[in-house]
Amino acid sequence: MAITEVASAKTAPTSAPHVVLGQKTAKKKRALGIGGYLLRIGLAVLFLFPILFMFVSSLKPDQQIFGDLSSIAAFLPIGNISMDNYSAVFDRVPAARFLVNSIGISTITVVAGILVNSLAAFALSRMRVRGKTVILTLIIATLIVPFETLALPLVWWVNQLPSFELTELGFMFSKGWIDTYQVQIIPFVANAFSIYLFHQYFESIPKELDEAARMDGAGWFRIYRQVVMPLSGPAIATVAILTFLPAWNSYLWPLMVVQTEELRPVMVGVQYFFQLNVSWGEVMAYSTLITLPVVALFIAFQRSFVNSIASSGVKG
Amino acid sequence: MRHAKKRLIVASVLATSLVAALTGCASGTAGGSDGKNGELTVWTHNGGNVEELAAVQAIVDGYNKSQDKTTVKLQAFPQASYNDSVIAAAASGKLPCIVDIDGPNVPNWAWAKYLTPLDLSVDLDENLPSTLGIWNDETYSVGYYDVALAMFARKSVLAENGIRQATIDQPWTQAEFGDALEKLKATGTWTNPLDIGTGDVGEWYPYAFSPLLQSFGGDLIERDEYQSAEGVLNGPEALEWAEWMQSLATDGYIATKSGADSALDFQNNVTAIQYGGSWAAANNAAALGDDLAVMPSVDLGEGTKIGGGSWQWGVTTGCADTEAAMDYLSYSLSPENIAAVAVATATIPATDAAAALVPGFEEGGNLAVFREFSAQSAVLRPETPAYPFIATEFTKATQDIINGGDPQKTLDAAVTAIDANIKSNGGYTQK
Structure with missing residues (x-):
């Protein structure tokens, strides 16, 4: 007992600071944790409020939207709430048609983009290509040229391309892709950033796997299809999202090359509401409608998207 | 390997021939003009x-x-x-x-x-x-x-503040307008009693604000040959206009960037007077009924002017x-x-x-x-091919002036840019 007491007495003075220090560290950690959460909540609110405002305003008449602007009521579904703006949207704009167009254009661009860009990246990563570093550098260098600079020359170029048309008289060739679906898809299939992203990801896949596959008699395309691509889920998801977003948000290009209303995508539809007297409630309703597919896509691919951005970011 | 190379060459030749053939066909059937x-x-x-x-x-x-x-x-x-x-x-x-x-x-x-x-x-x-x-x-x-452009106000507000309702025969003068704004501002009911649509940066700026410049005696360009803005967009009258526009902002009568929808702000009593287009009249009348006063624009010296x-x-x-x-x-x-x-x-x-x-x-x-x-x-607005450029420069200059830029320097810069553009386009004479 005495020995224990002595031992306790001996250890007590030395252990007390440890306990205090441990408590302090725990407190500090907790404080940092709470601070971190508060910061995250703050950021979430910051990013969520515009979307909340958009949705809530889509349920209100114009005068109330502006009347509520100076108070918290702007973010609350109170007052004269109805779905009138949503039904008005479909009177003003062929919204269903625009949505179908955009879904089609974006989906084909994404699928074709994944195929073409991954094949290009695979060739640059795996095959023996002379000067492939230079080629990759040149591809990446194209990223610094903004699309606005290329838009007009591209209009000229697509207008020179031959086009097929099935008419009553049979197959006809005509000049120019203006006012077609393909002009909204094909120029955006090949993408330098997607090639870079795939290339970086493919570099992280051990080349021994290719060699093993080659030993089993696999050719390049089989290695691409059955070895590399099945291991590239996060890269595919990221490229899918990064291709989908600009395709969905495309505005300037369709404005320049699409003349027929039936071929227009959703973003051009936003401008339908900006007449001399703007219908703000309808703008918000339309914006809500065209935001939903993007949000759904992000939620579906969120984990892969974050993983791939994190991994390619570390490597890049 | 040799086979692969051969296949690649054959495929390339075929693809090139196909594109050339199609382009050839296409050039035979031109794009076709409408009609x-x-x-x-x-x-x-x-x-x-x-x-x-x-x-x-x-x-x-x-x-x-x-x-x-x-x-x-x-x-x-x-x-x-x-x-x-x-x-x-x-x-x-x-x-x-x-x-x-x-x-x-x-x-x-x-x-x-x-x-x-x-x-x-x-x-x-x-x-x-x-x-x-x-x-x-x-x-x-x-x-x-x-x-057309007009001034919209509530008759009741004008009456309460002892402000005369302007008419076509007797529009507000500059002094009368200034007095009205001062009275309205003094009530404290409105942060900015007047809304002239400063938040709308499209064609609105030249459409709505160049008539005010013309009412002072200035203009966007000389209208004989349409070759220079010198002396009209930066002369004494234009300077007077610029200083007046700036004073509207510095006195707190207007917001340097108004709300997204001037008519709705007016209907919600966020502002007391709206300087707006005739297209807003129906909605304003629906919201205010008989209380709506539709008045001509202000006469700033050379008579009332509106855009056409x-x-x-x-x-x-x-x-x-x-x-x-x-x-x-x-x-x-x-x-x-x-x-x-x-x-x-x-x-x-x-x-x-x-x-x-x-x-x-x-x-x-x-x-x-x-x-x-x-x-x-x-x-x-000036009937010259240079108009789109003039409109852009005028919009930039007006924004700068409203936001506190030096009026004379800003106008001079706009004139220099406009004159240079006209010169670089050969005076915009017919090609």
């Missing part, structure tokens, strides 16, 4: 503008029923992006036979050879001058309507059947058609005959005041 095969297309800026689009569609349907030689198709674009679509189509040789054009852009489009002079079977002498697009003594476009020229119709140079296009336009300009569009859009009918058919615009009608504003005070 062939008895079909012609009309482009309008009314995408999303349900009422006006329906009225124009009714005219098209009426024309198609009235004869069987030509079928007219209507293609609508949203207004905000309409000009970009037309310019892109012109660049790729895909313009339709008939386009509608915002009035001040007509000289530029005529100069760029998008438009051909009109040769119509109707007499255009009866039209409001601001509904015709004239350049180099040729008429390139004609509109169904015009719009709205959307008009023109025929393109590439049209394969200009005769049919002119025939359609002539048909569309009947008083009944003009009246139908004016009813749908609550705009000022282009002719007296049409005005007589539009409720409110007949003599003594409640909307006739806008037609009077337009007839008495409308000043066309």
